Amino acid sequence: MSDPRPILFFDSGVGGLSIVAPARRELPAARLIYAADSAGFPYGVKQEAEIAGRVPALLGRLAERYRPRLIVIACNTASTIALGAVRIALDVPIVGTVPAIKPAAAISRTRVIGVLGTAATVRQAYVDDLATRFASDCQVIRHGSADLVTLAEAKLRGEAVSPDAVRDAIAPMLAAPGGDAIDTIVLACTHFPLLSEELAEAVGRPVTFVDGGPGIARRVAYLTQGQTFARDQADLAVFTGDVAPGLDRALARYGFDRVERL
Structure with missing residues (x-):
C-alpha cells in the first residue's frame, strides 16, 4: 500500500530549495513539503540560544501538523546549533545539513x-x-x-x-x-x-x-529505501510569516504550487 507521508524540508528562508532540487531528482515519486521560518528569518545573525530554542519547537509543530516520514533541516546554521536537540525531541528521522x-x-x-x-x-x-x-x-x-x-x-x-x-x-x-x-x-x-x-x-x-545538496539527497534516498510513496496531494510550501512578492513564481519552479501560512 502506498504511503502518503511527505518528506519535510526546513529552512529559515528559501535557501533550502538548493537541497530540495537534488532530493527531488533522487525521489521523484515522493511528496515534498517545504517549510520556511520567514517570521524568524534570517538565522545567521541570531544568537545561538534563540535558534536552539526556536528550531526544535517549530519543527515539533510542523511534525504534528504534517506527519512527515523524514525531516531535512536544510539550513547549516540550524543544523550546527540545533540538530542534536531536534533528534532528541522528535521521533522522526532527521537529516541535517552541515558544511561539506x-x-x-x-x-x-x-x-x-x-x-x-x-x-x-x-x-x-x-x-x-x-x-x-x-x-x-x-x-x-x-x-x-x-x-x-x-x-x-x-x-x-x-x-x-x-x-x-x-x-x-x-x-x-x-x-x-x-x-x-x-x-x-x-x-x-x-x-x-x-x-x-x-x-x-x-x-x-x-x-x-x-x-551538501547531492550528499543529502543520497542520504534521504538511503533512509527511505524500500518505502512506498503516494502523491495524493500537491507539494506544499509553508511559511511562518509573510511570503515576499515574487517568491510564489520561484516556488512553482521548484514544484511547490501551493503556499500556506503555519
Missing part, C-alpha cells in the same frame, strides 16, 4: 579551503570539529556573510543581483592570509548555491564550489 568540509578536503590540491557561510555557522564548534577530523592538513579560511543570504533571496524573487555586492561580500575571505591560494570553497549556507554563477564571477579565477 570532508569532500572539499578530498579534492583540494593547494590544501587551502574557504568555508563561506553565515556568521552563526562559521563560528560553531561543530565546524571546528569537521575541520579537525577531515581537513587537519589544510588551511581552512572561514568567512560569514549575511549579505549573500539577502542577495540569494532577492535573486529568487526575480531581482537583479549586483556583481559588486557579491564581490564585496566575499572579499574578506579572499584577502585573508592564504586566501589567494584557495582552490575549493565550501558553500556552508544553503542559500549560497543559488548564487553559484555570481560567486564564480566574483572570485575571478578557477575554484571548485562544494555544497
Whole structure:
C-alpha cells in the first residue's frame, strides 16, 4: 500500500530549495513539503540560544501538523546549533545539513579551503570539529556573510543581483592570509548555491564550489529505501510569516504550487 507521508524540508528562508532540487531528482515519486521560518528569518545573525530554542519547537509543530516520514533541516546554521536537540525531541528521522568540509578536503590540491557561510555557522564548534577530523592538513579560511543570504533571496524573487555586492561580500575571505591560494570553497549556507554563477564571477579565477545538496539527497534516498510513496496531494510550501512578492513564481519552479501560512 502506498504511503502518503511527505518528506519535510526546513529552512529559515528559501535557501533550502538548493537541497530540495537534488532530493527531488533522487525521489521523484515522493511528496515534498517545504517549510520556511520567514517570521524568524534570517538565522545567521541570531544568537545561538534563540535558534536552539526556536528550531526544535517549530519543527515539533510542523511534525504534528504534517506527519512527515523524514525531516531535512536544510539550513547549516540550524543544523550546527540545533540538530542534536531536534533528534532528541522528535521521533522522526532527521537529516541535517552541515558544511561539506570532508569532500572539499578530498579534492583540494593547494590544501587551502574557504568555508563561506553565515556568521552563526562559521563560528560553531561543530565546524571546528569537521575541520579537525577531515581537513587537519589544510588551511581552512572561514568567512560569514549575511549579505549573500539577502542577495540569494532577492535573486529568487526575480531581482537583479549586483556583481559588486557579491564581490564585496566575499572579499574578506579572499584577502585573508592564504586566501589567494584557495582552490575549493565550501558553500556552508544553503542559500549560497543559488548564487553559484555570481560567486564564480566574483572570485575571478578557477575554484571548485562544494555544497551538501547531492550528499543529502543520497542520504534521504538511503533512509527511505524500500518505502512506498503516494502523491495524493500537491507539494506544499509553508511559511511562518509573510511570503515576499515574487517568491510564489520561484516556488512553482521548484514544484511547490501551493503556499500556506503555519
